[in-house]
Amino acid sequence: xxxxxxxxxxxxxxxxxxxxxxxxxxNEWGKLxxxxxxxxxxxxxxxxxxxxxxxxxxxxxxLNPHLKDNILLTYVPSHIPANxxxxxxxxxxxLASQNNRVDATSCLVRHSKIAKLTNGGDRNQEVHLxxxxxxxxxxxxxxxVLILDDVTxxxxxxxxxxxxxxxxxxxxVNCLAIGETGGY
Numbered sequence: 001x002x003x004x005x006x007x008x009x010x011x012x013x014x015x016x017x018x019x020x021x022x023x024x025x026x027n028e029w030g031k032l033x034x035x036x037x038x039x040x041x042x043x044x045x046x047x048x049x050x051x052x053x054x055x056x057x058x059x060x061x062x063l064n065p066h067l068k069d070n071i072l073l074t075y076v077p078s079h080i081p082a083n084x085x086x087x088x089x090x091x092x093x094x095l096a097s098q099n100n101r102v103d104a105t106s107c108l109v110r111h112s113k114i115a116k117l118t119n120g121g122d123r124n125q126e127v128h129l130x131x132x133x134x135x136x137x138x139x140x141x142x143x144x145v146l147i148l149d150d151v152t153x154x155x156x157x158x159x160x161x162x163x164x165x166x167x168x169x170x171x172x173v174n175c176l177a178i179g180e181t182g183g184y
Contacts, residue, residue: 013175014155017062020045020179037182045179049150051087059178060094069099072140074165076149076157077110077132088150088178095148104139108132108147108161123153128160134168141169152177 021037047055096103
């Protein structure tokens with residue numbers, strides 16, 4: 001994973017580890033059915049979303065050797081402002097505890113609830129820009145930041161968080177989603 005080293009700087013690209021297939025999809029009659037493409041990686045992503053320690057440790061062990069020192073780690077906050085303890089936040093915190101990295105998981109804060117995206121919520125980037133604000137901006141000024149997300153479909157939540165961080169003085173902001181939603 002050379003893309004996680006100091007030389008990597010492509011702010012228009014979202015890095016993802018693998019394709020995520022939702023557990024259930026709608027069939028041709030609109031009924032929810034088990035997705036035939038659902039696989040073990042997708043299961044690990046769901047376990048991460050649920051904050052299961054085995055999944056957090058799995059992705060920590062996968063990512064940690066490839067992350068450089070002295071970066072800040074944050075994450076895309078939940079669609080519900082009160083949900084401040086997600087699996088992806090725990091992963092970011094654990095990764096930040098290594099090699100002089102900085103835990104910046106307190107920086108991006110969802111202040112207004114938005115509709116759950118997997119249930120048909122508005123995926124427009126503007127929705128995220130209007131519902132997330134930055135706290136502790138002193139942590140990110142002039143720094144390199146890595147934003148983590150569990151799953152991305154349109155990339156808009158990641159791009160919105162990236163814009164917020166850059167607008168408040170981050171030097172460089174890269175985005176990594178564990179999974180990118182795949183075709184059904």
